[in-house]
Amino acid sequence: MRVLVVYYSTYGHTHRMAEAIAEGAREVEGAEVEMCRVPETLPEEVLQKMGALEAQKAFAHVPVCTVEKLSEADAIIFGTPTRFGNMCGQMRQFLDAASNLWVEGTLVGKAGSVFTSSATQHGGQESTILSFHLTLLHLGMVIVGLPYAFQGQMRIDEITGGSPYGASTIAGGQGERMPSENELEAARFQGKHVATIASKLSS
Numbered sequence: 001m002r003v004l005v006v007y008y009s010t011y012g013h014t015h016r017m018a019e020a021i022a023e024g025a026r027e028v029e030g031a032e033v034e035m036c037r038v039p040e041t042l043p044e045e046v047l048q049k050m051g052a053l054e055a056q057k058a059f060a061h062v063p064v065c066t067v068e069k070l071s072e073a074d075a076i077i078f079g080t081p082t083r084f085g086n087m088c089g090q091m092r093q094f095l096d097a098a099s100n101l102w103v104e105g106t107l108v109g110k111a112g113s114v115f116t117s118s119a120t121q122h123g124g125q126e127s128t129i130l131s132f133h134l135t136l137l138h139l140g141m142v143i144v145g146l147p148y149a150f151q152g153q154m155r156i157d158e159i160t161g162g163s164p165y166g167a168s169t170i171a172g173g174q175g176e177r178m179p180s181e182n183e184l185e186a187a188r189f190q191g192k193h194v195a196t197i198a199s200k201l202s203s
C-alpha cells in the first residue's frame with residue numbers, strides 16, 4: 001500500500017509538516033511512504049527576492065514529483081502553504097497538468113488528504129484545505145481529514161494550527177515560527193489516519 005506525500009514549500013514549514021505526515025504514515029503496517037516536491041515555477045530572481053533560494057536548499061534532496069507518481073499511489077497527502085487563502089500556484093500548476101488522471105479516473109476511490117501552513121493564525125488555513133478538497137472531489141478521491149480523535153486540536157492553552165479539515169502550522173509574518181510539537185503531532189496523526197484508511201480501501 002503506497003502513500004505519497006506531495007508538497008510545495010518555500011521556507012521549510014510545509015516541508016517539516018510533510019516529514020511528520022510521512023512519519024505517521026510509516027507507523028501503519030504495510031505502508032510504503034514516499035515524499036516528493038512539486039516543481040518550482042517561479043523564476044530564480046523572484047525566489048532570490050523572496051529569500052527562498054537559501055531556504056529551499058534544506059530540502060533540495062527530496063525528489064521532484066511527476067504526475068505518474070500520483071497514479072502509482074494508493075493514498076495521496078498534499079501539502080501547500082496558504083497563498084491568499086488558497087493553495088500555492090506551484091501546486092495548482094502541478095494539478096492542472098494532471099488532467100489525464102481525471103480523464104482516466106485513475107485516482108477514483110483513492111484516499112486524498114491536505115495539510116497546510118500560513119503566516120497568520122486566521123490567514124486562511126481552513127479555506128486553503130477546503131478549497132483544495134474541491135480538486136480532490138473532481139478527481140474522485142475519498143477525502144480524509146483530521147478527526148477530533150486527535151484531541152490536540154482542542155487546545156486553547158497555546159496558539160496552534162490543526163482543524164478537522166487537516167493539520168496546519170502557523171509560520172509567523174517573517175516565517176520565524178517552526179511547527180510546534182502539537183502541530184507535528186497533528187501531522188503524524190493525519191499521516192497515520194490516512195494510511196490506515198488507505199490500507200482498508202486497498203484490501
Ligand SMILES: Cc1cc2nc3c(=O)[nH]c(=O)nc-3n(C[C@H](O)[C@H](O)[C@H](O)COP(=O)(O)O)c2cc1C
Nearest residue numbers: 009010011012013014081084085117118119120123
Ligand atoms: C504570495 C503569498 C501569499 C500569501 N498569502 C497568505 C495568506 O493568505 N495568509 C497567510 O496567513 N499567509 C500567507 N502567506 C504566507 C505563507 O503562507 C507562508 O510564508 C507559508 O505558509 C510558509 O510555509 P513554507 O515555509 O512551507 O513556504 C503568503 C505568502 C505569499 C508569498
